[in-house]
Amino acid sequence: MTAEEYDVIIIGGGITGLGTARDCALRGLRTVLIEKFDLTNGATGRNHGLLHSGARYAVTDRESARECIRENMILRRIASNCVEPAGGLFITLPEDDCSYQDTFIRSCRNAGIDARPISPAEALRMEPSLNPALTGAVKVPDASVDPFRLASANALDTVLHGAEILTYRNVISFIMEGGRVLGVRTVDTRSGEKAELRARVTVNAAGIWGDGIARMAGAEISMLPSKGSLLVFGHRVANMVVNRCRKPANADILVPGDVVSVIGTTSTKVPFSECDDIRVTADEVSLLLEEGCRLVPSLAQTRILRAYAGVRPLVTSGDDGSGRGVSRGIVLLDHEKRDGISGFISISGGKLTTYRLMGEYASDLVCEKLGIDAKCLTAKLPLPGSEGGMDSDDYSISLKVARGRHGTRVSKMDFADKSEVLCECEHVTRAEIAYAVKYLDVHNLVDLRRRTRVGMGTCQGSFCTAKVAAALAQELGCPEKAPEFVRQYLAERWKGMAPVCWGESLREAEFMRKKYAE
């Protein structure tokens, strides 16, 4: 059994863990991140893709709102390739309380969010797909963010700065000595190989699974898994983020995400046992559709590609009482102060929009415990791909699309030799796949999807899975694995198609079955 020595171990390959890892790596710490499946398998890969302006929280939680708008502005800069500054509207419908809008605008302004009321006519000009019955609208700086791209970019920067990211690595137990966490014992879930990792500080950034991780170390966090379901529509129905101007409720946000639209979300308590296999129910689908159509009526006639769900890690135990000045949304727990377990901290709560700030808080605490004085650089340095420049009109479509996904990193793609388009719905070339294998830690088709949008288009993999699996297997040097990739990938895609299987999706399902299962 090998034992590696690091400054910090981060458990959890979601955006929080990755943000923390990047921060630590940029500060020069010897960092390793371990993730039990693939990066973004948790809530990071199952959310709305919304870069909040904070407006949604302005009325009830000014601190959270302030945090959101600040981070929103930072991410537009450092993650420019992952963020689409679409702008957002909060619309009031006839059945809503029209006095809420004033409260809303005032609260936004108090939180430093630029909220401007506009007339319904102007709102419809900006966004023609809106419900024409709207009685009021407020423009806010919402944006859409691609969580996969964001995570990939953070992971890439982390590795480029000398840190390690180990996927398919599960924590078996903590290495403890007299109330002190010295590291973790891990198992590679594919090979079964065991390894020990040692570090002076271990960070629990495992999202909803953080509850179990903490317990393994002897600490109780008390999390409540809250499931949220969403629907993906076949094309970009609205170009701006559309919200409902009322007290936050279910299914009142429609977000444009690259070439699709996503409506969400719901809020249902689920047991921990369901967290690894969450399914969307028919009732949730109906609710999402009904509420979505109130925002944008044409959703009633738009093809639905799939339904998916994620689990929010809601932390009930709140602040650790150490007087750290952490907001109510973000939860940073120093287990030494709280539970007498040293060398162990947990970072949880928050949202995708504030991931960087969470990483900063966690890294600050890590450095404090290590006695290292190093400043946070994550707000200053752009993520790989977002360094800017490289604007030109003369690109081929393949290059344009790849550039949209990976920014300046397209320079690392070999379009001369590998220009064949394999996933045609999302225009993914062999060059992009080869790049992902080389730089982005890809082990199967599901991983590849998260890095490149393969199979995320209209056909949900019907057309391309066989071809892409063969190409991926070839790039990975294991051509015999192609059929296994196909099986695993289709099963994953099917999971999201089943809850919305009527109309065009039912036709697609029949076609997928005919092509692969007969």
Next chain:
Amino acid sequence: MKFDVVIIGGGLAGLTAGVELCRAGVGCAAVAEGLSIHNAPMKEYVDAGGVLLSGDSVVRGEWEGNRLLRVFTRNLENTPLEAGNFIISTGKFFSLGLRSDMNGIYEPVFDCDVLYDADRENWVNPDFWGVQPFETFGVRTDAEGRVYVKGVPSVNLYAAGEILAGKVDIVKSALEVCRKLK
């Protein structure tokens, strides 16, 4: 235009029936919306003398009680296709033979009775590789293979191929219908 048999749906089932009938001297016209993903015998059908209307679809029929007299297609407009017997072989969902929405499944040309599970959550098996309930949905037919419309079997409209309910052998079902029409 008059024919002995008009085949609605020019896929594997429809054209297999067409080849069999034409070779037996039964004059056929087949209306096909798009090409089939199966290997439908287009060349054999046309060589056997069958009339093939490609890229067209039947939009309505004219009935006399339970007897279908003629059908009108999108492209031929006011020129109907008349025949003594008709075969409907428009397939399942993929080829638009059956349509579905959140509330149910129906047959779009004649509103034939469809056999399916009323609970939408039972349409799909969550295991991709397992048998799928929706693959067994289809139109209701009597012992002779004639479709039911509003609870009554038609006199001269037969069904063949994947539009049928249950587990279907496409070619076999087409040949069985031919036996009744030759």
Next chain:
Amino acid sequence: MQEIEISANNFERCLKCDICTRVCPMMAANPYYPGPKQAGPDGERYRLKDPAFYDLTLKFCLNCKRCEVACPSGVKVGDIIQMARLKYGRQSHPVRDFTLANTDLVGTLATVAAPAVNAMVRTAPVKALMHSLFGVDSRRTFPEYGRKKFVDMFDPESQKGFDRYVSYFHGCYVNYNFPRLGLDLVKVINALGYGVHLLEKEKCCGVAKISNGFGASARHQAEINASSIRKAVAVGEVVLSTSSTCVFTMRDEYEHLLGMDMSDVRGSLMLATKWLYSMMESGKVRPVFRKDYHRKVVYHTPCHMNKLGWSVFSTGLLRMIPGIELIVPDQRCCGIAGTFGFKKENYDYSQKIGSGLFDILKSCNADVVATDCETCKWQIEMSAGLEVMNPVSILAEALDIS
């Protein structure tokens, strides 16, 4: 509350079965063309996000609509591509494209000095000049211009005294190049007891303007044609055309690509062979044919005819003529695609696409090729060296006028 999905041109119905790509004639000939599925419904999702995703290789689409005929999902693939071209396309040779598309202007000028024009465009120096300066391939032979326009040869007096009338949309080809076809149609219609009226005002149907990116100008012409057609329909006359492309453009492309509502007249606007077939098959008219008429005819289905689904009418009509031996081979694209095949950057692709057809037609050893599209006619005459006639002209030949 989810109704049946509705999307522009049904682009969301695409299941990516790729059948359209398999039947696209350009796919086999041109490795740069992404194919109808990618150019159409795939590309549409990205163009909705940002027009910068418009792929310039869409200019290679022939607009043959074979993708639409083959699509099992009812996606209007061809229309999606043409709409994208109209919205985002760029013209590489604007002067040439304007000239090729303005058939009325060029036709009017050319008929003034037809013999000189016809002779000049056959000479090597003029061809070379057109090739280098203008971008019109020097290998392409130009159709000849008539000395007199059809509208000047048509005698309205001769059409007086009939009980019933049809209206005739003659189109550019009949008017400027081949008035003989128009006269044949009049002869046939009169022989069946109907008189022929020309439309009050007629402009080129606009298909060349649409495919060359002059959408607004095409719309202007289309409005004039639609208005004239309405006037004819209002007095109970069907409007006939002898060109499959003209009638297809006016019935379908006006609505789908130019956003016009033709629903009130579409049913009354048709190809002459459709009307003739219906009249003869129902026994409403009983023409007398020459007893000595024998012709071996091979019928070529133009792509737009394939889309209309009306080749049954032309072949049905020809089969009604005693003495005709009719061969109908598998339909294939001839490759010219209207003005497309005149352009030097496209010429080789056109010829490659049509080569299969030329061989088949030659191997039939027929007396004449029958087809309803004039540009197919030019292409087959030039590339296969065969005589080509419109079915209406064959019918005119076979009629016993005495």
